[in-house]
Amino acid sequence: xxxxxxxxxxxxxxTAGAVMLAVAVGLTGCGSGGSPHPSRSTSAQVRLxxxxxxxxxxxxxxxxxxxxxxxxxxDRSSSPAPGLYSICYVNAFxxxxxxxxxxxxxxxxxxxxxxxxxxxxxNEPLLDIRTPAKRERVAERVDRWIDECATKGxxxxxxxxxxxxxxxxxxxxxxxxxxxxxxxxxHAHARHLAVGQKNTPELAGVRKKAGxxxxxxxxxxxxxxxxxxxxxxxxxxxVVEYSDKGLRKAVAGFGxxxxxxxxxxxxxxxGSAGYVRKVRP
Numbered sequence: 211x212x213x214x215x216x217x218x219x220x221x222x223x224x225t226a227g228a229v230m231l232a233v234a235v236g237l238t239g240c241g242s243g244g245s246p247h248p249s250r251s252t253s254a255q256v257r258l259x260x261x262x263x264x265x266x267x268x269x270x271x272x273x274x275x276x277x278x279x280x281x282x283x284x285d286r287s288s289s290p291a292p293g294l295y296s297i298c299y300v301n302a303f304x305x306x307x308x309x310x311x312x313x314x315x316x317x318x319x320x321x322x323x324x325x326x327x328x329x330x331x332x333n334e335p336l337l338d339i340r341t342p343a344k345r346e347r348v349a350e351r352v353d354r355w356i357d358e359c360a361t362k363g364x365x366x367x368x369x370x371x372x373x374x375x376x377x378x379x380x381x382x383x384x385x386x387x388x389x390x391x392x393x394x395x396x397h398a399h400a401r402h403l404a405v406g407q408k409n410t411p412e413l414a415g416v417r418k419k420a421g422x423x424x425x426x427x428x429x430x431x432x433x434x435x436x437x438x439x440x441x442x443x444x445x446x447x448x449v450v451e452y453s454d455k456g457l458r459k460a461v462a463g464f465g466x467x468x469x470x471x472x473x474x475x476x477x478x479x480x481g482s483a484g485y486v487r488k489v490r491p
Contacts, residue, residue: 256404257365258446259295259424265469266487267450269299270477276487281448281469283368283426286355290364297406297426297448298359302352302369302394303387304334313337317348319381329377336374339390340382349393356394360401367403368426369394373410384413388420395421407443411435414442424448431460431470440464458491 263280272288282290283297290296305313319327319336327336339345352369359367372391375382387410395405399421407414407422414425424446430436431451439447449470451457457472464470474486 255402256399256423257295257402258404259297259366259448259469261445261469262467263295263469264489265448265471267448267471267473267477268479271479273479278489283448286359289362295366296364297366297368298356298362298364298403299368299370300352300355300359301334301371303339303371303374303390304329304332304336307333310335313351314347317344319378321379321381327378327381329371329374334371336378336382339386342389345386345390345393349390349397352394353397356398356401356403360398360403365404366406366424367394367398368406368408370408372408372413388413388416391422392420406448411438414438417442426450428452429456431458431463432456434459436460436464436468440467454488454491457488461491 259281264276264278265281266275266279266283268275268282268284268288270285272284272291275282275291275294279291279294281295281297283299284290285299290298305318310318313335317338319338319340321327328334329336337348339348356367369391372387375384375387391405398405404423405421406424406426407417407420408426409428411427411430413420425439425443426448427436427439428450429452430439430447430449432453432455436447436449445467447468449460449464449468451460451470451472452475454472457470460468460470470489472486472488474484476482476484478485
């Protein structure tokens with residue numbers, strides 16, 4: 211979804227639901243088992259997305275991929291696109307509004323007055339990942355969704371709202387976010403899923419430490435951030451723009467290197483009133 215504030219984060223409220231690469235293209239299987247929290251990442255056993263390949267962002271609803279598409283991102287409630295590189299969207303750092311009640315009250319981030327901290331753009335409570343114990347508990351829940359992605363046959367996972375710490379009123383830190391996504395990456399790698407860094411260019415320098423394999427960058431053309439992702443991830447970047455201006459800038463600077471698509475801000479399906487999909491200005 212469209213960038214929010216300075217950090218340019220995505221993260222729509224879907225129904226069920228970022229340095230150089232040091233990993234090699236390895237096994238292609240996605241459904242094998244693994245321990246809940248393996249002691250080390252096994253990123254050499256994941257299949258990475260192809261560079262500069264046709265891309266479609268379908269997290270608002272699945273539909274037959276247009277001709278030329280080789281990479282598709284869909285919500286965890288959907289199935290992967292047959293025969294294509296499929297990325298599974300998971301809202302990992304915030305709670306979907308309709309799922310708020312399912313989270314233990316102490317795992318929702320609260321301010322000094324005990325009020326739940328909300329991402330106002332999407333009415334999503336932030337999850338409390340301030341301590342190792344709470345990170346483990348939140349990860350246990352998100353890991354189950356990652357397991358579902360693997361079982362369905364997805365190739366990768368896209369944990370959204372990595373930069374929620376920037377909307378936490380200083381209750382969360384970048385170190386908290388990195389520690390948490392590292393837990394998720396270890397689990398995903400154990401299930402032979404690659405892990406995409408969602409936005410958050412300010413943390414691209416710790417990509418290797420966190421175990422992140424590629425980037426999903428929203429509006430990097432609009433905000434002149436595509437170069438940061440391209441350098442950090444050796445051009446293994448999928449880009450979503452939400453304006454014609456952003457698409458023009460992304461294609462002009464990186465059209466021969468990255469996977470770029472223009473979508474509408476609600477990431478709707480064909481036939482919807484606001485549906486937009488372009489790959490050229």
